[in-house]
Amino acid sequence: MSNILRTALACGAFLCVPQSVFAECVQDRISLRGDWGQAVFNVEIADDPQERALGLMHRETMAMSSGMLFVYDGPHRASFWMENTLISLDMLFIDVTGVVSRIAQDAVPLDRTPIDGGENVQYVLEINAGLVDAYGISEGAQVQHPSITGDVVWPCFAE
Secondary structure, eight states, X not given: OXXXXXXXXXXXXXXXXXXXXXXXXXXXXXXXXXXXXXXEEEEEEEOSHHHHHHTTTTOSOOOTTEEEEEEEEEEEEEEEOOTTOOSOEEEEEEETTSBEEEEEEEEOTTOXXXXXXXXXXXXXXXXXXXXXXXXXXXXXXXXXXXXXXXXXXXXXXXX
């Protein structure tokens, strides 16, 4: 069996792509990489107070290769909860350099218990619960997205 076919079968419902695709940064896609491999998710952006307050509330489903990226004006202490959120989520808390600093897995739908993301968080990526384990995503993963700018570990480059 070829490596391409083996990779396609291993990926199943998850979005797995070759390294060359990661070169293009677009607003509706986020890329992650680490010792565990690589992943790409289609994302909605929540970058103003109203969008961040609503987040993924009231949704019954989300496509497996999708997520929501919360973008803040600067680093801060992040705390989330699952009030009115109907789907279980994994949350990746990302610092100003585009590195995953903390991960919260399997957040319980409708739970009002605060989920602490820690200090110096500027971005939060919410994806379907179980995907952190499925991919093997870990703290220290590097994240690439057009909203993650400045002195970052994996910048977007203009072609």
